[in-house]
Amino acid sequence: MFLLQTFIQQCPVVAGGFPQFPPTPSLLSSTKHSVNFTVSCCSVASPVAVVNENVDRKSIERSEIRLGLPSKGRMASDTLDLLKDCQLSVRHLNPRQYVADIPQLANLEVWFQRPKDIVRKLVSGDLDLGIVGLDTVSEYGQGNEDLILVHDALAYGDCRLSLAIPKYGIFENINSVKELAQMSEWTAEKPLRVATGFTYLGPKFLKENGLQHVAFSTADGALEAAPAMGIADAIVDLVSSGTTLKENNLKEIEGGVLLESQAVMIASKKSLIQRKGLLDITHEILERFEAHLRALDQFTVVANMRGNSAEEVAERILSQPSLSGLQGPTISPVFRKGDGGVTPDYYAIVICVPKKMLYKSVQQLRAIGGSGVLVSPLTYIFDEETPRWRELLLKLGL
Ligand SMILES: Nc1ncnc2c1ncn2[C@@H]1O[C@H](COP(=O)(O)OP(=O)(O)OP(=O)(O)O)[C@@H](O)[C@H]1O
Ligand SMILES: O=P(O)(O)OC[C@H]1O[C@H](OP(=O)(O)OP(=O)(O)O)[C@H](O)[C@@H]1O
Numbered sequence: 001m002f003l004l005q006t007f008i009q010q011c012p013v014v015a016g017g018f019p020q021f022p023p024t025p026s027l028l029s030s031t032k033h034s035v036n037f038t039v040s041c042c043s044v045a046s047p048v049a050v051v052n053e054n055v056d057r058k059s060i061e062r063s064e065i066r067l068g069l070p071s072k073g074r075m076a077s078d079t080l081d082l083l084k085d086c087q088l089s090v091r092h093l094n095p096r097q098y099v100a101d102i103p104q105l106a107n108l109e110v111w112f113q114r115p116k117d118i119v120r121k122l123v124s125g126d127l128d129l130g131i132v133g134l135d136t137v138s139e140y141g142q143g144n145e146d147l148i149l150v151h152d153a154l155a156y157g158d159c160r161l162s163l164a165i166p167k168y169g170i171f172e173n174i175n176s177v178k179e180l181a182q183m184s185e186w187t188a189e190k191p192l193r194v195a196t197g198f199t200y201l202g203p204k205f206l207k208e209n210g211l212q213h214v215a216f217s218t219a220d221g222a223l224e225a226a227p228a229m230g231i232a233d234a235i236v237d238l239v240s241s242g243t244t245l246k247e248n249n250l251k252e253i254e255g256g257v258l259l260e261s262q263a264v265m266i267a268s269k270k271s272l273i274q275r276k277g278l279l280d281i282t283h284e285i286l287e288r289f290e291a292h293l294r295a296l297d298q299f300t301v302v303a304n305m306r307g308n309s310a311e312e313v314a315e316r317i318l319s320q321p322s323l324s325g326l327q328g329p330t331i332s333p334v335f336r337k338g339d340g341g342v343t344p345d346y347y348a349i350v351i352c353v354p355k356k357m358l359y360k361s362v363q364q365l366r367a368i369g370g371s372g373v374l375v376s377p378l379t380y381i382f383d384e385e386t387p388r389w390r391e392l393l394l395k396l397g398l
């Protein structure tokens with residue numbers, strides 16, 4: 001049995017600037033004072049030094065800006081779709097080639113990498129920008145201050161990292177982390193056994209929640225099988241629909257969500273400050289993302305309305321809660337030639353309506369005399385300035 005410290009000292013793993021990501025231990029255990037790794041199989045005295053990244057690389061000397069995108073898995077195609085929807089299509093000639101570009105953004109290289117490697121390479125300075133799940137940033141970034149969240153809600157890849165326990169046996173009446181921690185079953189000799197791929201966030205969370213006797217095991221997938229196989233008592237894993245938990249007779253418990261996750265855009269703070277052109281490209285990508293994502297849940301609604309004046313029509317519209325639009329309605333007179341000359345006969349109104357409110361809005365429009373209602377999708381809403389850009393500049397001290 002080795003403490004984590006011992007493990008790292010004896011395994012000459014050099015993490016090249018990356019903050020101590022653990023060399024996937026096969027078993028971890030928590031004691032009263034610290035979370036310890038118990039190593040059951042490892043070449044602890046390996047003579048080979050594994051250098052994860054170039055330590056003193058000349059990365060800052062390269063002039064190209066590098067964006068890391070997921071090379072495969074759940075996040076890959078949604079990420080490309082988002083960029084395409086923002087008119088930033090990635091030109092990728094060959095799926096086995098890991099480098100590509102975005103013709104709209106000069107001097108930018110796109111590198112396809114596994115999500116966890118995107119985070120590692122941002123920390124090591126080999127990438128400048130990246131798009132991955134927040135869970136991956138938190139697990140592999142481990143709070144590194146050089147990692148900056150540029151956009152924290154790209155609206156896909158939604159899931160949560162959760163602690164789950166069996167519905168049956170000794171857990172039948174356990175419904176919260178507090179109750180789990182208070183169970184008398186867990187002792188130093190017989191700790192709560194937790195299976196997880198999140199070997200940083202898992203132990204941290206359980207320690208913070210007062211679970212003193214915990215042993216962790218790790219696997220690359222199908223963790224939900226571990227309790228039924230008798231390998232673990234609980235798991236910490238990603239959940240989205242909850243089907244996998246349900247099918248394996250497991251349940252989430254109160255206080256057991258470690259993290260709510262979705263796709264995010266991250267950047268290296270050092271690069272943002274030092275690399276020429278990066279701030280401008282980041283601003284452009286951020287503006288396009290924001291404009292697209294804001295427009296996603298809105299429709300443009302155009303309708304005709306009879307009235308005596310634009311003001312009178314505006315008053316009627318603003319009296320309806322669903323019709324105020326983004327900044328208020330746009331109202332234009334529609335002129336017709338009559339006996340007494342050219343007069344405004346009715347008014348055309350244009351408003352933005354949240355998609356969820358569409359039918360209610362149409363009903364309200366009709367109730368105040370609206371007719372000929374046309375509905376079309378919105379592509380972008382560009383605001384004067386994006387709040388996220390201001391926040392980013394603040395984080396950079398600019
Ligand atoms: N139900 C889900 N299960 C796992 N990941 C999900 C789920 N829903 C969304 N995600 C997001 O997708 C990411 C994982 O995708 P995927 O498993 O394809 O990636 P990966 O890093 O290649 O995984 P691995 O290396 O284990 O194969 C997660 O980090 C998370 O942000
Ligand atoms: O709540 P759900 O919608 O059921 O999704 C959750 C499951 O999906 C993921 O597994 P994945 O499909 O990546 O398989 P793996 O765990 O074998 O990698 C995750 O690890 C869960 O097992």
Ligand SMILES: [Mg+2]
Nearest residue numbers: 073074220221
């Ligand atoms: Mg997976």
